[in-house]
Amino acid sequence: MGRLQRELRQNRPFQSTAHEAVVGLIRxxxxxxxxxxxxxxxxxxxxxxxxxxRILRGAGSEARDGVPTLEIADRMIEQTPGVTRLLDRLEAKELVRRQRCPKDRRQHLCWITPKxxxxxxxxxxAALRSHEESMKGLRAKDRATFIRLMEAIRAPHQ
Amino acid sequence: MGRLQRELRQNRPFQSTAHEAVVGLIRxxxxxxxxxxxxxxxxxxxxxxxxxxRILRGAGSEARDGVPTLEIADRMIEQTPGVTRLLDRLEAKELVRRQRCPKDRRQHLCWITPKxxxxxxxxxxAALRSHEESMKGLRAKDRATFIRLMEAIRAPHQ
DNA sequence: TATCAATACTTGACATGTCAACTATTGTTG
DNA sequence: CAACAATAGTTGACATGTCAAGTATTGATA
Structure with a gap:
């Protein structure tokens, strides 16, 4: 009986290694x-x-021109349909500024504010520390392997 | 520049391997x-x-006695505060049956219905196929490694 | 045995996520 | 250049997630 199965206190074994990997991944x-x-x-x-x-800050050189809404949606780590409303809330908190693009008036460009x-x-x-804390169970070499394996998982699905 | 950084079209490199692992994992x-x-x-x-x-089905031998609500919460793959309402909806669809525990009237016991x-x-x-599809980028040996690495990540956090 | 703390939920209020339909603007094509 | 499709986003409706506070019941203690 595997460790994950014990964690979840399930009495049925996993149907396959793929199943165990999926459940472990989500967990x-x-x-x-x-x-x-x-x-x-x-x-x-x-x-x-x-x-x-972080996307707006990390946009780098193009950040001066602002980033269009759907470009942000594209870059999100997790797929997120509600980017408009996310931006609404960020704008309300004055953490983000938006403006219609003069060249293409369909687009709304976004910037991160000084605030x-x-x-x-x-x-x-704190984020740096948190990432270390999250991954403290893996040594450097294992982290690299882990990253590589996840890339292999995602690759066929792009 | 790493593959994940390209996926997210970020111009800043990751601050650390741990950071890249965290982002990759969530993605x-x-x-x-x-x-x-x-x-x-x-x-x-x-x-x-x-x-x-699946928890209710997988409970195995104890399934006859029913599974208490908080026990279900405990076994969820993802931590879920709203189990009560999850069960409400499942009961409304007649996929689950609930009953007060006579021995401890605070508890509500749950069973999966035939439906x-x-x-x-x-x-x-379909789930079996989907798991295979999700993990098709990894060969058997890599899957085992992947599962092991994730267990190592979770272990210090229990 | 009355009181108090702990357990096992439930409920309310509110934020967020999700899907589909809609609007405005821009390209494309006969 | 008019008509239509495509793009870029917004909006509405509803389900779900999340946190804090409330209720019922049980166990522990003075």
Whole structure:
């Protein structure tokens, strides 16, 4: 009887290795997600909102021109249909600024505000520590393997 | 520049291997979750509801006595505060039956109904295929490694 | 045995997620 | 250049998730 099966106190064995991998994956991600949520929550934002802010900061050179809404949706770590409303809330908190694109008036361009940047900076260190904490069960070499295996999982689905 | 960084079209590199592992993990799990959701959705249930049904079926020998609500919460793959309402909806669909425990009237015991069992049976094959599909990027040996690495990640957090 | 803490939920209030339908604007094609 | 499709997003309706506070019941203690 495997460890995961014990964790979930199930009496049936997994139907296949693939099944065990899927369940383990969802369970592990949930754990890590919760850690991150606990980190950003006290600052009044959700994990998704945090992700949007990081996208806007991380956009790099193109950040000056602003990032269109759907471009943000595309870059989200987790697929998120409700980006508009995410941005509404971030704008209400003055962490993000939006403006219609003059060249293509269908687009809305987004920027992170100085207030948003300050919030991210405040979270940066804690996030770094949190990631280390989440992955403390793996040594450097195993982390690299883990990353590689997940890329192999995602590759056929793009 | 790593593959994941390209996937997310970020111009900033990851701050650490742990960071890349965390982001990859959440992203990969989201992908797999979506596949599963797409599978069970057409049957009118959510992934969490599906999980509850599988818990009730998988409870094994103790299933005769029924499973208390909080026991279900404990066994969920993903931590879920709203088990009561999950059960409400499942009961409304007649996939689950509930009853007060006579020995401890605080507890509510739950069983899967024949209708619930039939629904699970209908989904079993498709779920098996879906798990294979999700993990098709990994060969058998890599799957075992992957499972082991995730257990190592979770172990320090129990 | 009355009181108090702990357990096992349930409920309310509110934020978030999700899907489908809708609007505005821009490209494309006969 | 008019008509139509495609793009980029918004909005509405509803389900789900989440947190805090409330209720019923049981166990432990003075």
């Amino acid at each position: 592990t991600a949930d754990m890590v997600r919760r850690q991150m949520t606990a980190l950003v929550g006290p600052q009044g934002i959700t994990l998704q909102q945090f992700n949007v802010l 948003g940047l300050a919030l991210l900076q405040k979270l940066d260190e | 990969t799990a989201d992908m797999v979750r979506r596949q599963m959701t797409a599978l069970v959705g057409p049957q009118g249930i959510t992934l969490q509801q599906f999980n509850v049904l 619930g069992l039939a629904l699970l049976q209908k989904l079993d094959e």
